[in-house]
Amino acid sequence: MPIWTLFGVKRGVATSAWPGKEDPDLQSGLLGMPKFLPDHCQENCRACADSCLPGAIGVESDSSGERLTLDYGKCIACQLCTEVCPTDALNKSSDWAFGVRKREDLVWAEALASQPAQELTSKIQKCFGRSLHIRHVDAGSCNGCESELQALNNPYYNLHRLGIFFTPSPRFADLLLVTGSVTYAMREPLLETYNGMPEPRWVMAMGTCAISGGATAGGYSCAHGLEGVLPVDIYVPGCPPNPAAMIHALLVLLNRAAQHVQGGHYAK
Amino acid sequence: MNGTDERTLSPSAVPRACQQLSEEGARLQMAYAWFPEPGEPPEVLYLADRKPHEPFPLLRCRLSAAGEQLASLAPEIPLLGWYEREITDLCGISFQGHPEPHPLVLHEGAHPSIPPLDPRYPKESMIAYSSEPWELPSVEGSDVQVLPFGPVRGDVLESAQIVFYYIGEAILHCHPRLFFKHRGMEKRFEGLQPLLATLLAERISGVDSVAHSLAFCQAVETACECEIPERARYLRVVLAELERLYNHLHYLGHLCHTTTLKVGEAQGKLLAEQCKQLNAIFTGSRFLRGLIKPGGLRRDIDLEALPHRLRMLEPEITTYMQELEVTNSHLDRLITTGHLPRQLAFDQGATGPIKRASGIDRDLRCDHPYAAYDRLAMDIPVRTDGDAHARAQVRMAEINNSLSLLLQAIDNMPEGPVETKLSAPAGAEGLGWCEGTRGSMYYCVHFGANGALARVKVKSPSFSNWRVFPFTVHDTNMMDYAINEASFGLTMAGCDR
The missing domain is CATH 3.30.460.80 (NADH:ubiquinone oxidoreductase Nqo5 subunit)
Incomplete structure (x- = not known):
């Protein structure tokens, strides 16, 4: 019979030290959110907006002409817009670390406010030191987000090393991590879980569905994610966000990593 | 149709x-x-x-x-x-x-x-x-206890409620209450053009993205009487088998989690992660999304380096599976657990590895070949024990099968275009199918006017297998429940849609 402990020891360490050291983030090749270069945008072209299933891209017109609107909080990273754009205004990119504290930071803004990205509060650090306990609720996802959340505990990402744990009981949880577009049947269990959590508590909308409904917004059985259901402290768009993007967002929440996105602009 | x-x-x-x-x-x-x-x-x-x-x-x-x-x-x-x-x-x-x-x-x-x-x-x-009391079977007796478990369950799990009627350790009756995650997916197809609808099919069940989009696109192509290029057929096989590979490896790791074989769990999930990373490197998506479309593929992909990567992975996978098969503590928990007899599997609609572990020799890849499966050699692993171990064994054999199919498909990959144009005549109808990781997937599509979809019916394997699953839980014990559920490898999203 195999001695599994020996098997494990022989296999060695697989865990990446990312983002602490120079280790790779393990996401090579992965396509992230489309990169928007508004200067390349052609007038009277609606190719991208017409191919956007969740309506993340729209066209706004005023006296000065037509303008594209872009909301990464609705984007499912399907890459269709990058394929139909005739002028490379929308491009494939590897920008995936999109976790933000404010919903408006996911919406493309022509001019950025001059203030620094975030006013860092040390409250969350004061409360929890460096540890965080998460209660996950699946409020109607496609299970892509669950698959990546489960991956957080595989040897590569090994979330425990960062002092972050999943907990079965909402009573022990600091963070409610919600996936899915919130179906009529999951709304009540979701709210009960939230109400069962001690204060102070935080809410994370994981994946585009939980932010806005994404590809499954509205209809006869779904809401638009957490919009109007619960107050959200951190938004992580993606369909699904990859494990590194999830870790990044958790660290942003804990003030242990910097937010990369402001007004829809991605800066690393 | x-x-x-x-x-x-x-x-x-x-x-x-x-x-x-x-x-x-x-x-x-x-x-x-x-x-x-x-x-x-x-x-x-x-x-x-x-x-x-x-x-x-x-x-x-x-x-x-x-x-x-x-x-x-x-x-x-x-x-x-x-x-x-x-x-x-x-x-x-x-x-x-x-x-x-x-x-x-x-x-x-x-x-x-x-x-x-x-x-x-x-x-x-x-x-x-507004929530209303719901129909539960009446199970009576002085010591019978009722345990409603879920819909928010421990760990990172999909939402579902399982109601147990039990005495001590013994489960008398198990009654799953599902469809908490019903998102009305079939309705969402109405009025969409096939290309956008493919994105929806990919998002019915994330870990079955390829199987759903493949069955959907094949249904559309059949409706439009469209033949896709040969290279696209082979590439679709590659995508489908990459999906099976990471799913089955994750399955083995998760099964170890339920039998508390910690290093086995870590190794299974490590291998699954390696496969997902390969997916990202070769296709840009860890879930292999964004490639399949009606008429072929959205873009060509370069697979030159993939066989080497797979051959590197193969010995690790083989050793892992061999070790699992000789670990008594693990096997003790699987053998005889969650027994599903052949007739029951047939009558209640079991599909995929579940039915093949109960002696039903059916696989759509061989029986009704699609993509390029008729050009490739494969076996259908079948076991007759019908227990959790047989279900794991079928999946292990399928992992080897997938590796062989992948290498064959890449070896014989023809050059050429990967897409062809198609248009749907008003009122066109088509059936599409594929053998996904979890079993048979069927899509029926009905077109309305203007090339838009009027109705899409999705038959997903988890819908079939969730119906069968409780029959293997009645009259068993609590200790085995989690192992049995893991051995079925079910998804909620696919079932609930």
Whole structure:
């Protein structure tokens, strides 16, 4: 019979030290959110907006002409817009670390406010030191987000090393991590879980569905994610966000990593 | 409908015709309804699978008036029970003599103004819902306890509620309450063009993205009588087998989690992660999304380095599986756990590795080949024990199979274009299918005018297997439950849609 402990020891360490050291983030090749270069945008072209299933891209017109609107909080990273754009205004990119504290930071803004990205509060650090306990609720996802959340505990990402744990009981949880577009049947269990959590508590909308409904917004059985259901402290768009993007967002929440996105602009 | 051998019958002739199919050894696969014209009575369709390489029989019957009742076939053909209840919930057709005449897909307390799949249903209106008590089997006895577990369960799991009636360790009866995650996916297809609809199919079940989009695109291509280029066929095999590979490896790791074999769990999940990373490197998506489209593939991919990467992975996978197969503590928990007899598996509609572990030798890749499977050599692993161990063994053999299929497909990959144009004539209809990781996937598509979809029916393997699963839980014990559930490898999103 195999001695599994020996098997494990022989296999060695697989865990990446990312983002602490120079280790790779393990996401090579992965396509992230489309990169928007508004200067390349052609007038009277609606190719991208017409191919956007969740309506993340729209066209706004005023006296000065037509303008594209872009909301990464609705984007499912399907890459269709990058394929139909005739002028490379929308491009494939590897920008995936999109976790933000404010919903408006996911919406493309022509001019950025001059203030620094975030006013860092040390409250969350004061409360929890460096540890965080998460209660996950699946409020109607496609299970892509669950698959990546489960991956957080595989040897590569090994979330425990960062002092972050999943907990079965909402009573022990600091963070409610919600996936899915919130179906009529999951709304009540979701709210009960939230109400069962001690204060102070935080809410994370994981994946585009939980932010806005994404590809499954509205209809006869779904809401638009957490919009109007619960107050959200951190938004992580993606369909699904990859494990590194999830870790990044958790660290942003804990003030242990910097937010990369402001007004829809991605800066690393 | 293209891709089927169809017959149109009157509602009263359906029971006899279904019985006849059963007597010929055919197995009903699904039933669904749709409304060909708004305001007119619906049509009900029954799909069966007769013999390998023979077209799928399809029975169609148009109700003569809205509100007409159909005879329930569930007493004779139990696997139709859930489909009939779904039709009642979503299309408002009732079935006379149904053994379980309760809501299924819509929960008790959900009251839509008109059936949600009626085209006249207002698009953005959420159904009125207030929670109501629901139908539970009555199990009586002085020491019987009832444990409702979920819908928010421990760990990172999909939402579902499992109600146990138990005495001490012994489970008397298990009653899953599902469809908390019903997102009305089939309705969302209405009015979409096929390319955008593919994105929706990919998002029915994330870990089955390829299987869903493949079955959907094949249904569209069949409806449009479109032949896709040879290279696209081979590339689709590669995508489908990459999906099977990471899913099955994760499955083995998760099974170890339930038998508390910690290093085995870590190794299984490590290998699954390596496969997902390969997916990202070669396709840009860890879930292999964004490639399959009606008419072929959205773009070509370069697979030159993939065989080398797979050959590097192969010895690790082989060693891992060999070690699992000689670990007594692990095997002790699997052997005899969650036994599913062959007849029960057949009658209740088990599919995929579950039915193949119970001795049913069926796999759509061989029986009704699609993509490039008819050009490649493969075996269908079958076991007859029907327990958790057999289910794991079938998956292990399928991992080897997938590796071999991947290497063959890449080896024989023809050059050429990867897409062709297609357009849907008004009223076109098509059936598409594939053998996903979890079993048989069927899509029926009906086009309306302007090349837009009018109705898409999704039959996902988890819907079939969730119906079967409780039969393996009754009269077992609590200690085995988690192992048994893991051994089925079910998804909620696929089942609930």
